[in-house]
Amino acid sequence: MALVGYTNAGKSTLFNALTKAAVLESPRMFATLDPTLRSVSLPSKRKVLLSDTVGFIRNLPHTLVSSFRATLEEVQRASLVLHVSDASSPLSAEQDAQVDEVLKELEAGDKPKLHIKNKVDLLPPKQRDSLRDDASTVHVSAAKGVGLSTLLDRIDQTLAEDATSRVRLRVPQKEGKALAMLEAQSRIYSRQYADGVVELEAEIPESVARRMRAWLVN
Numbered sequence: 001m002a003l004v005g006y007t008n009a010g011k012s013t014l015f016n017a018l019t020k021a022a023v024l025e026s027p028r029m030f031a032t033l034d035p036t037l038r039s040v041s042l043p044s045k046r047k048v049l050l051s052d053t054v055g056f057i058r059n060l061p062h063t064l065v066s067s068f069r070a071t072l073e074e075v076q077r078a079s080l081v082l083h084v085s086d087a088s089s090p091l092s093a094e095q096d097a098q099v100d101e102v103l104k105e106l107e108a109g110d111k112p113k114l115h116i117k118n119k120v121d122l123l124p125p126k127q128r129d130s131l132r133d134d135a136s137t138v139h140v141s142a143a144k145g146v147g148l149s150t151l152l153d154r155i156d157q158t159l160a161e162d163a164t165s166r167v168r169l170r171v172p173q174k175e176g177k178a179l180a181m182l183e184a185q186s187r188i189y190s191r192q193y194a195d196g197v198v199e200l201e202a203e204i205p206e207s208v209a210r211r212m213r214a215w216l217v218n
Contacts, residue, residue, distance in 0.1 A: 001040075001048055001155070002075045004103065005084035006095035007055025010118040014084055014142035015052040018152070037074075042156045043149075044164045044203050045185045051078070056099050075106055079161050081113040087131075087139065088122035114158055116151060118142055162205040168217040169200045178215070181208060 003011045019038035036052045051074040075081060083099060085092050096115075103109045114136060120128050121141040131139045133147075138154050140147035156164070166189075171178055173196050182188065186204040193199075204212065 001080045001082055001159070002051045002053060002078035003082045003084055004053055004075055004099060005055060006086070006099055009055065009084045009086045009095070010142050011055065011084045012052055014116065014118060014140070015050065017142045017145060017148055019050060040152075040155075042159075043152055044156050044187050044205065046156070046159075046162060046164065046205050048155075048159065050082075056095075056102050075103070075108050075111075078108075078111065080155065080159050081108060081111050082116055082155075083113055084116045084118050086119050087117040088119045092117075112158060112160065114138065114151075114154060116140055121146060162207050164203045164205050165209065166201070166203045167209065167212075169198075169202065169212055169215045170217055171198050171200065171212070171215045172196060173198055175215075178212065181211070 003015055005011050015036065015038070018040050037049055039047050040050045041047055053074055081103065083096070083103075085096055085099075089095065100109065103111075103113075115138070117131075117137060117139045119141060120131060120139045121144045123131075133139060133150060133154075138147060138151045140151055142148070164187075169182070171182070173179070173193070179198060182200065182202060182204065185208050186202040188200055188202045190201045191198060209216070
């Protein structure tokens, strides 16, 4: 996954909040010139890589084009683009359009994308209370930690690679390795023990489901 957005949208703050990393957070233009890559654990227990990229701007100076484009290779490789906007900026719509234009230039305009409207803590209370998430938009405050669990859930639902499904399993208790794998790599909703068997209902990635095929309950 790749974080993209206009400069000073709060990408690095969000990156730090999601990955518990310590990346430079600065309103200065091009504070992030090298993409930073960290692992994020999703609610389904899937682990994904998230990259932070340089902020987009209008009319990029020619001398910085090559450095700028090098950082955006991460965007071209990403399975999911997370477009971060500054919800408190009066120029938010114009900046979003500029980001969409750059994504098209990078041939990444058709990639799966989630729109993250950041800095909702800076909005007036009445406007903040009127905000509603939908299938493609999540409102957050990376600085205050607001909306991050909803965002992780939405990423989990949107990310197609190693997709998850909810299944029922009957795993013999002696299969300790399989049970440990389920514990580490799946979201378990229920667990019952009977006659030497563990009956589970869980959300598991395809890669894990293939290894549990013998114990899946139709």
